[in-house]
Structures are given as structure tokens and as C-alpha cells.
Amino acid sequence: xxxxxxxxxxxxxMTFEPKVxxxxxxxxxxxxxxxxxxxxxxxxxxxxxxxxxxxxxxxSFLYQSNLSPSQWLKDKISSLEKNNKVTIYTNSQLEKxxxxxxxxxxxxxxxxxKEEMDIGAIIMATGMDLSSKMPAQVEKGAGSFLSQMExxxxxxxxxxxxxxxFVLVVxxxxxxxxxxxxxxxxxxxxxxxxxxxxxxxxxxxxxxxTEKLYHQVREEGVTFIRGTxxxxxxxxxxxxxxxxxxxxxPVKLAKELVINFDYYIFNEDLLPGADTGKLAEILRVxxxxxxxxxxxxxxxxxxxxxxxxxxxxxxxxxxxxxxxxQEQAGAAVNSxxxxxxxxxxxxxxxxxxxxxxxxxxxxxCYRSCPWNAIDLLYEIxxxxxxxxxxxxxxxxxKCGCCVAECPNRAISFPGxxxxxxxxxxxxxxxxx
Amino acid sequence: xxxxxxxxxTLCCENSAFLVAEEENLPGVTPVKIPCGGQVEHYHxxxxxxxxxxxxxxxxxxxxxxxxxxxxxxxEKKVNYVKGMLENIGINAERLAYSPVAANNxxxxxxxxxxxxxxxxxxxxxxxxxxx
Amino acid sequence: MIIGERKPLxxxxxxxxxxxxxxxxxxxxxxxxxxxxxxxxxxxTAEAISLHRKKENQPVEVKAESVQRQCEFEFxxxxxxxxxDYDVVLSLACGVGVQTMVDRYPxxxxxxxxxxxxxxxxxxxxxxxxxxxxxxxxxxxKTHGICPITRCTKSMLNGPxxxxxxxxxxxxxxxxxxxxxxLIHERLKALGKLDxxxxxxxxxxxxxxxxxxxxxIVREDxxxxxxx
Ligand code: SF4
Ligand code: SF4
Ligand code: SF4
Ligand code: SF4
Numbered sequence: 001x002x003x004x005x006x007x008x009x010x011x012x013x014m015t016f017e018p019k020v021x022x023x024x025x026x027x028x029x030x031x032x033x034x035x036x037x038x039x040x041x042x043x044x045x046x047x048x049x050x051x052x053x054x055x056x057x058x059x060s061f062l063y064q065s066n067l068s069p070s071q072w073l074k075d076k077i078s079s080l081e082k083n084n085k086v087t088i089y090t091n092s093q094l095e096k097x098x099x100x101x102x103x104x105x106x107x108x109x110x111x112x113x114k115e116e117m118d119i120g121a122i123i124m125a126t127g128m129d130l131s132s133k134m135p136a137q138v139e140k141g142a143g144s145f146l147s148q149m150e151x152x153x154x155x156x157x158x159x160x161x162x163x164x165x166f167v168l169v170v171x172x173x174x175x176x177x178x179x180x181x182x183x184x185x186x187x188x189x190x191x192x193x194x195x196x197x198x199x200x201x202x203x204x205x206x207x208x209x210t211e212k213l214y215h216q217v218r219e220e221g222v223t224f225i226r227g228t229x230x231x232x233x234x235x236x237x238x239x240x241x242x243x244x245x246x247x248x249x250p251v252k253l254a255k256e257l258v259i260n261f262d263y264y265i266f267n268e269d270l271l272p273g274a275d276t277g278k279l280a281e282i283l284r285v286x287x288x289x290x291x292x293x294x295x296x297x298x299x300x301x302x303x304x305x306x307x308x309x310x311x312x313x314x315x316x317x318x319x320x321x322x323x324x325x326q327e328q329a330g331a332a333v334n335s336x337x338x339x340x341x342x343x344x345x346x347x348x349x350x351x352x353x354x355x356x357x358x359x360x361x362x363x364x365c366y367r368s369c370p371w372n373a374i375d376l377l378y379e380i381x382x383x384x385x386x387x388x389x390x391x392x393x394x395x396x397x398k399c400g401c402c403v404a405e406c407p408n409r410a411i412s413f414p415g416x417x418x419x420x421x422x423x424x425x426x427x428x429x430x431x432x
Numbered sequence: 433x434x435x436x437x438x439x440x441x442t443l444c445c446e447n448s449a450f451l452v453a454e455e456e457n458l459p460g461v462t463p464v465k466i467p468c469g470g471q472v473e474h475y476h477x478x479x480x481x482x483x484x485x486x487x488x489x490x491x492x493x494x495x496x497x498x499x500x501x502x503x504x505x506x507x508e509k510k511v512n513y514v515k516g517m518l519e520n521i522g523i524n525a526e527r528l529a530y531s532p533v534a535a536n537n538x539x540x541x542x543x544x545x546x547x548x549x550x551x552x553x554x555x556x557x558x559x560x561x562x563x564x
Numbered sequence: 565m566i567i568g569e570r571k572p573l574x575x576x577x578x579x580x581x582x583x584x585x586x587x588x589x590x591x592x593x594x595x596x597x598x599x600x601x602x603x604x605x606x607x608x609t610a611e612a613i614s615l616h617r618k619k620e621n622q623p624v625e626v627k628a629e630s631v632q633r634q635c636e637f638e639f640x641x642x643x644x645x646x647x648x649d650y651d652v653v654l655s656l657a658c659g660v661g662v663q664t665m666v667d668r669y670p671x672x673x674x675x676x677x678x679x680x681x682x683x684x685x686x687x688x689x690x691x692x693x694x695x696x697x698x699x700x701x702x703x704x705x706k707t708h709g710i711c712p713i714t715r716c717t718k719s720m721l722n723g724p725x726x727x728x729x730x731x732x733x734x735x736x737x738x739x740x741x742x743x744x745x746x747l748i749h750e751r752l753k754a755l756g757k758l759d760x761x762x763x764x765x766x767x768x769x770x771x772x773x774x775x776x777x778x779x780x781i782v783r784e785d786x787x788x789x790x791x792x
Pocket of ligand 4: 695696697698699700701702703704711712713714
């Protein structure tokens, strides 16, 4: 466990390892590594596949930007490779995490070899998985049906020629990506003189600029039809057609709308990466809605986990757009930086303190800390026996939960001791 | 009991209720800042009664909105436990209440406290409290 | 570990009603760990007694203390002076602790404030489970780690009986009780040792258990005998 032998360590003995572990070598990981290195922190970037880039490497273009994603990534990767603050390991995974913020002891599996490392903070950027289900059974011509990602990969080829008909179907989910992709494709396809129909359930335009884009492509002649549930796909002599009834019209007026199309593009189900659950266990962090890493806590920054020093950036917390991911990376790195320069002595004056002499080693505090800020330490001078609970001042969020649960009242919380509470109660009824 | 002015202690979570309680200066009400609903101890609630409170309220964040994830739920459960203790002791359990209050809901804080205050007024002084 | 549960407060109030100076003494070992009788519970109980007495208009002097292990003479000797100031001790230790106190302070009245319930372990925070009855002749080797004496409601050595259904014991009422022999069967199956189910266990020697009267262990090798 931690290297602290004295209990509790004196503030000046508490060091913050200025090294960040970034897990995942996709766009989110690359952006995080870049940000951390910018602030002078060393970075270890691990990627489980054999090369960096992740899903972003497969995109053909970015929303609201003329950069080519593959070129953009290549530039980023080569500058990371040149940066002597950054070490990159591919074919590598996170296996074990001990300790607390500032002094995590992580075990990595680097190309099959185990390696231990001291790490100050961890940024998870493990991305998401896509699952695409064909919208219909077709005998032949399955190539006309593409998920958004497949479409991206072949975009240049498919968008060549002109006057093809594209049907973009965006089924409702919890994320913005499907809609924004459809808008982004509509614009490009329209520029290349194709016919475009967009079927959607909810048009999500909360992202800056998307509403404008929506109006723009509408004016340019993209047809938007609400409702994706009653779409019938027909096939005749290798040609496909889509039949629907406009659900907005009263039944009497509603006429069947038949669209003959060349390509049917649908949004994938966005799922948390297959390892997310396992990693959550290794990291002792909570999972959020849908099994993503997102921590639904409006009191804290969106990139925070329920453990100080562990952050979620990019699609592993919630699928998002690249410029938002960039901001997340900034927020995570900033927080790491703040912690690395925090005045531990001052912090400790306000943090609960466990008196191991009074402790019954019942593990209640360890089990009931919502922030998993308590570790069990071994071979500690001054502790009655091994497994002494140690409340880490940098990891603690000062909620007092452990203080209240301790059966031996071994934890004292400056400002909220019995005496402090009694002083407050002395004021009852206007007495001072 | 028209001339009885109850003393009410509100144990307020600093992330929500205390931000409001600080602003409202209600007569007869003693707001006490706590770091989170999870910090509430049975002992402290009983102690507040022992120190002369006629009623105690624990006010924490809204459901599923606790900064510390489950502090508010723990607070509610602890309040229910202490209510049981109070009944055993012979004190009306209605003298203790748990409510969630958002940091921006001054109105609700005011309402809740007033409601409790009126209820206490009706109940009269704490069982066994020496009347002045 | 010894698991206990605080006695209902009414009972505590009733038993202590004739005393005016009460020392509530917690124990900081087993019963602290199972959150029933540590320092915190002692303070809580003391506060409850004080409030109750105030309400009854019978003020009382009550103090909460706790001791490392209430079942050790040397530790409780520390409280000698304090004991003299109080009429009664309400002990929040297990029954062992209460009796150790009585042994050491025969002139004092020591009341149990706790019901000592069983030997067990925490399944999770706030949930405890009984799994040993201290029979004095452990058979866990045979059943591969699941105690038939405790987990089987009828303490059968050759189970299950005919009352095992869908993994539940026939005595299950509102609270479902797992059939111990079902658990043993599943465990043996997982280990590929099901043939044990066919074996017939001879009657167990219960004299090592409570049936032989209160037990005592004497070890000459560790006993200190002076002047030899
Ligand atoms: S005060 Fe809260 S965050 Fe800090 S160690 Fe205790 S339970 Fe954990
Ligand atoms: S809750 Fe208290 S007694 Fe239990 S392990 Fe933590 S500090 Fe020790
Ligand atoms: S008296 Fe001894 S056996 Fe009983 S709870 Fe205390 S330490 Fe455990
Ligand atoms: S066989 Fe006896 S000693 Fe062994 S666990 Fe069961 S009751 Fe305890």
C-alpha cells in the first residue's frame, strides 16, 4: 500500500507525484495527455490496442471545423511522441490501483509485462463502444444500409456522383451525437447536390451553433420528418423505398409518403466500453446512468469521479463532441494541478483525523466513505495492528459521514466535534 | 399555550439548507451548520433536545442530489431511527423531522420551519421541560 | 466475532429506573465492531437515559465510558475509582463482559444493556450473519466450509431433511432461511466432491459443546504458576 510508515504522515511528508496516468489513446486521451504535459506534469499514456487514435481516427470530418480528423490526430500524436514529458505504451492495460490521490500505486500490464508505477492522478479516457443493428432484413443490397460510423469511413466515395437520395434516420437516445452527425452529413451531402431526408424523434440542438445549422440545411432543401417508429422499408428490383405517414398530420389528411433511396444511414447505439465495469471495480468508482463513467453530481465538476484524483474525460463518461472533450480534458488537468500544489498542512487542519489508538478496526469508516478516501494501511508505525484505516486529507471531501458512523468515536472532525456542536446548541432559545 | 415560544434547532447541510438558513433569521430558530446529512449523529440530535430544544429538524439536499451521494439518505434513516428512540423515551416523535431543501429554495425553508414551529407551538414545551 | 444488539430502550429505562447514578460502560472490541456497544452507543444510550429521566422528572447522573475489552480484568481495573461514584453499571459489552465485571466488582450491580446474539460476521455494512455455534469439535473440513450445526436449522450432520425446498428451510416464515444442507450441497458440487453427500456421519460428540456444561480450557504450558 502507501509508503507512509508513520501514522499519520506529517504534512511535509505528503508529496504529490507529478505524474498523470491517462488510460485510453483515443482523441480524449490524447487531448488529456497534451493538456497535462502543457502544465508541466509527466504523463503516462496507455492504450490497449496497438496504436493511438481510437474512434476519432475513423471520422472523415469534424463538426464545425475544416480540419481533417486523421491529419489532426496524426499531428497530435507525433507531437506527443516527441514530447519528453510523455511516455506512451500501446498494447497496455490498467490492472490494479492502490493508494490515494497524489500517491496512487498502479499496476500496468505493458505488452504482457506487469509494471508498478507511482502516479499522482488518473484520467480515464477509455471511450465507448458502438453497436449497429440493421434496420431491416434485406435479401441483397445490404450495402445500402450503413451506420453513421460506417458511413463516415466511406464518406468521400459514397458522396461522389450526384443526385443520390440519402435517408438519415436518427433514433432517439440520450446523446447529442446522432442528431449532430445527421446535420453535419446533411450539409456536406447537400453541398454535393444530393437529396437528403432526415427522420428523427427529437432534434437535439442544445449544442452551440447546431440550431443555426439545422435552419441552414432546411433552407438548403433537406427534408426533416419527425418520427422514426413507422418506417417501412420495401425492396423491388434492387431498389429500396421507405414508406411512412407523417404522424403530425390528422389521419384524414395523412398521406403515405414514399421515398426511393440509395442509402439509409442510421445512428448506432452508443454503449459504454466493454471494460468499463471492470475498470470501475479496479478504480473503486461508481458508474453512472447507462453504465457510463459519468458521475451525476451537480455539486462537482462533470469530469469528477467519486474519488479525488480520478477523472473521466470523453465518451467513457458520456459521448460528446470533440470541443467539449477538449474542455473536459482542461478541467481534469486543472483540478490535478490544483491538488498538486495544495497546501496539505492547511487542508489537514480542516480534515477529519482518525485516532488509531481509539480505533476498533471495524472498517465502518472504510466502508461508509462516499468518496473512498480511506485506505487500510499495513506496517504502520504507531498503529495498534495492521489494516489501520487511514483517511487521506487530499482525497477526503469533508462530509463527516465516517465521523458519524465510527462506533468508537475515533475520528474527530475539526469544527464539528462534540464540543463544537454543543457550543451551537448553547444558543438554543436565544441563549448565548 | 398562546404565550409559549418554542425553540427549534435546524441541523442544516452546508451544501443546501444552510445557505438559506443563514439568510433567514427566524426568531426561536437556531440553525446549526453541518457538513452533510451523513454527519448527523443520533447522539447530537438527542443532545440538542437535552440542551433545551423543543424540536429538531434535519435539513439536507434533495433526493439524489447530495454532494456526498448518500448523505441525505443516511440522514433520513438516522432521523427515523432517533424518532423510534424518542418514542421509547416518551417524547413525541413529531418533534423531530427530516426534510430535503434545495440551496435556492428560501421559500421552502421558511415554510417548513414555520410549519414545524406552529406544530411545536401546539404541542407545547418538551415533555418534562421545566417551565419558567 | 461476537454479535450483539442493544436492548430495547424501554427495558433499559425500566431496569435502571431505581438508580440515580448510572455508568454506561461500552466495550471497544467485538460489540463496537458490530456497532452495538462501542463508545458511540454508550454515549447515545446515556443521553437517552438522561432525556427519559428528565421527562419523568427524576433527574439522574449518567456517564458514558468505554473500555478496550470488558472481558479482561486488567482493563476493567482501570475503572475502579469511577465505579465507586456510581450505583450501577449498565454494560454494553456482551454477556462475557457483564460477567467479568461482576466477577471483579462483586459488590456492584452490573446490568446488561445488550442482548448477546451470536457468533458471526458482517455480510455487508449493517447486516450480520450467524455462522458458528462454538460446538467445540469443528466439522467444517467435512462440509467444506459451511457449518451444518449453525446453517442447518436442525443442526443435522446427515442432511438435508425432507423439509428443504428450493434452497429454503421449511421453518422459513416471513424471513426466508436458507437450507444449510442445500448450501453444503452446492458447495460440494462446485468442488466436485458430491460423494460426501452419500457418507453417513456417526453421531457427534456433543460433550465438547454446551451439552457438557460450561466449558473451560486449561493450558498448563501458558499458565503462570509462581514458586515452582
Ligand atoms: S469525511 Fe467524508 S469524505 Fe472524508 S473520509 Fe470521512 S466519509 Fe470520506
Ligand atoms: S469507524 Fe472508527 S473504529 Fe471503525 S475502523 Fe474507522 S476509525 Fe476505526
Ligand atoms: S466483553 Fe470481550 S467478548 Fe464481549 S464484546 Fe467486549 S471484547 Fe468482545
Ligand atoms: S462445526 Fe462447530 S465449531 Fe465448526 S463452525 Fe460449526 S459450530 Fe462452529
